[in-house]
Amino acid sequence: MSSQVIIAALAAGLAGFPPPAVTVPAAVVSAAGDCSVAAAQVVAETGGELLSAQPTSDGKCVVTVLIPGNGGRPKKLTVRVPM
Template identity: 75%
Template sequence: MSSPLIIATLAAGLSGFAPLAIDVPSMVVAVDGDCGQAAAEVVAKTGGELLSAQPTSDGQCVVTVLIPGNGGRPKKVTMRVPM
């Protein structure tokens, strides 16, 4: 199924109107609370790929990353870190 945004952009281009430019970052990481910094630290420390980051009621973040394996499946690691 085609995206309505793609269809609107194509229609605008065909009608002679310039399409709207949308600035989209190459990598968007959405996390709840203040877990952004904690998630960034875990990703930098492990070299993994962020799967999720969730705040807990005790002021910590549960951060889950996938760490690439040596030719095998990546390893899923979950860490609790302070915010």
Template identity: 80%
Template sequence: MSSPLIIATLAAGLSGFSPPAVDLPSMVVTVDGDCSAAAAQVVADTGGELLSAQPTSDGKCVVTVLIPGNGGRPKKVTVRVPM
């Protein structure tokens, strides 16, 4: 036996009915700037591979890179730089 809800949903879809738009709160936090330039500079300076770049509330970026080792494990380095 089919559910009445499924039947109503199918009928509404076939009729071209479109539900009203729902205004959901945004999960995106805006900041004054981004860390892309700071991260690029750290990668260029260290020759490492970017792991992460996070903005902080004080206008800086926390950038983490992996720096290749000499045949061993890479070294993980985290630096705080201005945005």
């Protein structure tokens, strides 16, 4: 459940909307904030659509984006970037 909240908040932030009003544990909020910058960077560099962003225990974020194809299926790209 918490990953869906993180994705919704990140997507809303990237789209310019305020995040949804939900109550989540402080650890989830800080992790989402840390990965939101990394997720925005990957989305900007690839031109893709954010699929997920998750913090890891080694101080990095695993960011997955879908990159549009030329009339075909989008390509799924997963990268590890520093927070």
